[in-house]
Amino acid sequence: MKDGHVHTSFCPHGTKDSLDDYIQRALQLGYTEITFAEHAPLPEGFIDPTPMKDSAMRYEDLESYFQSIEKAKGRYSGKIKINTGFEIDFIEGYEIQTANFLNEFGPRLDDAVLSVHFLKNPAGKYDCLDYSPDKFGEMVKEYGSAENIHQHYYQTVLKSIRTDLGPYKPKRIGHLTLANKFRLKYPVAQECTDEIIEILETVAKHGYELDYNGAGTAKPLCREPYPPDWVIREAKKLGIRLVYGSDAHQAKELGQGLDRMETKK
Template sequence: MKDGHVHTSFCPHGTKDTIEDYVERALELGYTEITFAEHAPLPEGFIDPTPLKDSAMRYEELDRYFQTIEEAKEKFRGKIKINTGFEVDFIEGYEVQTANFLNKFGPRLDDAILSVHFLKNPSGKYDCLDYSPDNFGEIAEAYGSVENVHRHYYQTVLKSILADLGPFKPKRIGHITLANKFRLKFPIQNEFTEEIIEILENVSMQGYELDYNGAGTAKPLCREPYPPEWVVNEALKHGIRLVYGSDAHQAKELGQGLDSMILIQK
């Protein structure tokens, strides 16, 4: 069993649990493989739009991040496969900076995820899609409707799949229905089936994987995985590999969502 999406204490909005705490909990759950995919530093020149500016780890901590994971690999050698990874943000307009970062640090990675959290809004500034329900409501008001936010999110996910980010571009696309995080407070009439199918077609053509993310099941305004069951079934029809990710930001969240997600055997 693999968990391909785990955060660490290097995440400013995460936990103080150590990487050893995570690994020991993973072993209790019977994991055979785990990927630490910390939020990579945001691109040079990009200003984090969140109030606390805590969306990603600091550039200055990269060496210590890599070293800490290497130490865990050595300590738990033969017990579990530990992967060094990142969750890399795709930010429209910062493709060159992101490619430069990946060219520098990609050789040190075993695994990685490419995700969309930030949307370039009509004014040319950026919004964090999943920060809070109140913030999401403000974004929807600025965009004219909740549906417009979802549509723009899926358009940005598609751009991330098609973007040229160099040879170390992550091959797994993160939580492709993250726009649903606050769906029970901000319901939509349109499931955006066409947009999601287009995303799946391009994931398949590129030979990429999908992050099958359990975090949404624990979110009180979502209560479903990213993506939900109908999208998983469509992905399987397209021959797309899905990799379970707890998206844990503390050790006790490892395995979240598994009880309500489709068991996929490869």
């Protein structure tokens, strides 16, 4: 069993659980493989719009991050396959900087996820889509409706798939339906079915994978995985590989939502 989306203590908005805490928990769950996909440093020149500026790890910590995972690989050799990875943010307008980062550090990665968290809003500034229910409510006012946010999110995800980010671009698309994180408080009258189907068709065309992200099941205003069951069924029709990811930011979150995936096999 692989968990392809796990965070670490290098994440400023996570916990101080050690790599050993995560790996020991993974072994308890019967994992055979784990990818530490920490939030890569944000592109050069991009200003984190969150209040604490804590969305991603710092550039200064990169070498320590790589070295820590290499040491863990040695400690657990023969017990579990450990992958050095990143969760890369696709940010509209920062494609060149992101490609440059991947060209520099991509050779050191075993695995990676490409995700959208930040949207360029109608005023030309950036919002963090999944920061908080209150922030999402402010975005609803800026965009005119929750539906408009969802549409813009899926348009941005589609751009992330189609954009050339160089030879080290991640081949797995992270939490495809993250726009649903606050769906129980900000429901949409109609889901962006056409946009999602177009994304799936594009993923299939490029031979990419999807992150089956269990974190949404634990979010009180979501209570479903990213993506939900109907999207999974459509993805499987297209032959798209789904890779489970807990998106754990603390060791105890490993395995969250996994039972939902197992029932869909």
